[in-house]
Amino acid sequence: MSKIIIGRYIPGNSVVYKMDPRGKIIATFLFIVIIFLANNWLSYLFLSFFTLLAVGATKLKPKVFWDGVKPLIWLILFTSVLQLFFTTGGKIYWHWGIFNVSEYGIQNSIFIFIRFVMIILISTVLTLTTTSLEIADGMEWILRPLGYLKVPVAQIALVMSIALRFVPTLLDQAVRIMNAQRARGADFNSGGLIKRIHAIIPILIPLFISSLTIAIDLATAMEARGYREGSKRTRYRVLKWSKYDWINLGYFALLTLILLLTRTY
Amino acid sequence: MSIEFKNVDYIYAPETPFQTQGLADISFKIKSGSFVAIAGHTGSGKSTLMQHFDGLLLPSSGAVNIADKTITSNTSSKSLKEIRKKVGLVFQFPESQLFEETVLKDVMFGPLNFGFSEQKAKEQAIEWIEKVGLSEQVMNKSPFELSGGQMRRVAIAGVMAYEPDILCLDEPAAGLDPEGQKQMFDIFKNYQQEGHTVILISHNMDDISQYADDMLVLEHGRLIKHASPKEVFSDPNWVKEHFLDEPATSKFARELEKGGFQFSEMPLTIDSLVNKIANNLKAKGGNE
Numbered sequence: 017m018s019k020i021i022i023g024r025y026i027p028g029n030s031v032v033y034k035m036d037p038r039g040k041i042i043a044t045f046l047f048i049v050i051i052f053l054a055n056n057w058l059s060y061l062f063l064s065f066f067t068l069l070a071v072g073a074t075k076l077k078p079k080v081f082w083d084g085v086k087p088l089i090w091l092i093l094f095t096s097v098l099q100l101f102f103t104t105g106g107k108i109y110w111h112w113g114i115f116n117v118s119e120y121g122i123q124n125s126i127f128i129f130i131r132f133v134m135i136i137l138i139s140t141v142l143t144l145t146t147t148s149l150e151i152a153d154g155m156e157w158i159l160r161p162l163g164y165l166k167v168p169v170a171q172i173a174l175v176m177s178i179a180l181r182f183v184p185t186l187l188d189q190a191v192r193i194m195n196a197q198r199a200r201g202a203d204f205n206s207g208g209l210i211k212r213i214h215a216i217i218p219i220l221i222p223l224f225i226s227s228l229t230i231a232i233d234l235a236t237a238m239e240a241r242g243y244r245e246g247s248k249r250t251r252y253r254v255l256k257w258s259k260y261d262w263i264n265l266g267y268f269a270l271l272t273l274i275l276l277l278t279r280t281y
Numbered sequence: 282m283s284i285e286f287k288n289v290d291y292i293y294a295p296e297t298p299f300q301t302q303g304l305a306d307i308s309f310k311i312k313s314g315s316f317v318a319i320a321g322h323t324g325s326g327k328s329t330l331m332q333h334f335d336g337l338l339l340p341s342s343g344a345v346n347i348a349d350k351t352i353t354s355n356t357s358s359k360s361l362k363e364i365r366k367k368v369g370l371v372f373q374f375p376e377s378q379l380f381e382e383t384v385l386k387d388v389m390f391g392p393l394n395f396g397f398s399e400q401k402a403k404e405q406a407i408e409w410i411e412k413v414g415l416s417e418q419v420m421n422k423s424p425f426e427l428s429g430g431q432m433r434r435v436a437i438a439g440v441m442a443y444e445p446d447i448l449c450l451d452e453p454a455a456g457l458d459p460e461g462q463k464q465m466f467d468i469f470k471n472y473q474q475e476g477h478t479v480i481l482i483s484h485n486m487d488d489i490s491q492y493a494d495d496m497l498v499l500e501h502g503r504l505i506k507h508a509s510p511k512e513v514f515s516d517p518n519w520v521k522e523h524f525l526d527e528p529a530t531s532k533f534a535r536e537l538e539k540g541g542f543q544f545s546e547m548p549l550t551i552d553s554l555v556n557k558i559a560n561n562l563k564a565k566g567g568n569e
Binding site: 193203 | 298332335358362365368369370372375378379390393395425440443
């Protein structure tokens with residue numbers, strides 16, 4: 017479980033860490049949109065260059081990013097291979113039944129590969145350098161316009177930050193329960209599918225019970241400290257927009273512009 | 282059944298940015314049939330050490346010798362079940378491990394996993410539910426209908442029902458009322474006197490001085506002392522330096538010494554304290 021890098025935060029102090037989470041979230045989402053603007057070799061070259069620049073700016077070890085890509089490598093290769101064999105057009109190099117390797121197929125499979133890796137890298141940059149609370153705060157700010165549509169943004173934000181706060185607690189609890197049951201002879205790693213599903217019960221039931229207990233206790237504690245639903249609250253964590261965020265968005269606008277130019281070119 | 286640690290190191294999350302040293306170069310040997318206390322400041326590695334006793338954690342380097350089996354970093358998980366049958370682990374707040382529909386079924390979970398027959402498992406479960414001080418009416422109730430203290434007893438019965446040769450307890454009495462604490466400790470002491478090894482992790486020096494006959498003191502993942510409680514508590518300055526506390530009895534005795542009482546050695550149990558005070562008074566009374 018400790019090998020999974022997606023959704024993990026690694027403390028550091030490079031420029032990327034000083035950026036506002038709102039800017040980073042917006043840039044990440046837009047990146048996934050503009051990645052589809054790229055349609056030729058030159059645009060992919062620029063895209064890769066800018067992504068690697070962002071990765072480099074975090075000043076984290078490259079191995080960390082490789083750990084982020086690794087669990088998805090089979091999905092990426094599978095998709096690329098499908099593209100390779102089932103795209104027609106251009107010169108056909110090889111043909112057998114419904115399979116064929118064509119000029120466009122090779123090109124498309126490489127493009128898809130780059131696309132996947134770039135999306136994973138950029139979202140890893142976001143999660144590695146932003147704490148989950150910052151992400152929740154940023155999301156709340158981004159969702160704020162939905163308040164006009166009677167969406168309870170403040171409550172959603174509270175739910176998000178509580179949920180994020182309890183991910184590590186529940187993970188710890190799950191590990192503790194697993195260990196306790198293992199000590200009593202439970203076996204989670206052997207037997208057939210049915211047996212393994214059955215073996216999860218001694219973990220799941222205590223975990224449900226303890227999450228419900230935590231929820232009840234937390235609700236009482238929050239009420240005791242003056243929390244009332246719907247009443248106005250001030251905020252303690254204030255997001256601050258700095259010059260780095262203008263650089264971030266400027267960099268992003270530049271990339272969009274270049275992609276548009278290479279498209280028409 | 283003895284336990285021996287040979288230069289055991291344990292590193293959490295090796296080769297990641299989250300790498301931390303849990304245990305460093307731990308070596309000791311515990312005699313079979315003793316009551317061992319493990320003490321140390323929060324984060325000193327007590328729980329990490331305990332999880333090595335039945336292979337929940339494998340040492341990163343070094344070897345653990347338990348019940349004629351050796352656990353090293355590349356021991357396969359298949360061979361561990363035998364060890365787990367012989368070493369019972371009661372985790373902190375063990376009531377969080379209850380899951381079955383009835384108390385009886387929950388206590389039977391361990392014995393059944395370790396190959397007891399249905400009949401035998403049931404007998405053992407009933408025996409231990411009674412031994413930990415629960416009435417027969419509780420047996421067919423859901424464990425979630427019980428009070429916190431009763432749940433704790435059920436959880437402890439669930440580990441003791443397969444009668445492990447070595448019983449490890451992590452703060453078993455935390456959160457119990459004083460009477461419940463004493464009751465549980467008497468059960469553990471009895472269990473030891475029947476010939477089993479009991480290992481206790483505790484922050485409560487009174488419990489340690491009262492029940493233990495051997496003691497391991499940890500600090501920052503290192504073993505800094507392995508001696509009897511008598512020796513450990515004989516030097517109050519050392520005890521204070523290493524963030525431990527003196528037992529109430531020897532503290533009290535030290536105060537009495539200021540008033541003219543004489544103690545040949547610091548009393549660690551209430552009984553010995555009372556005896557020594559009585560002897561002191563008798564000696565004084567004789568002089569008058």
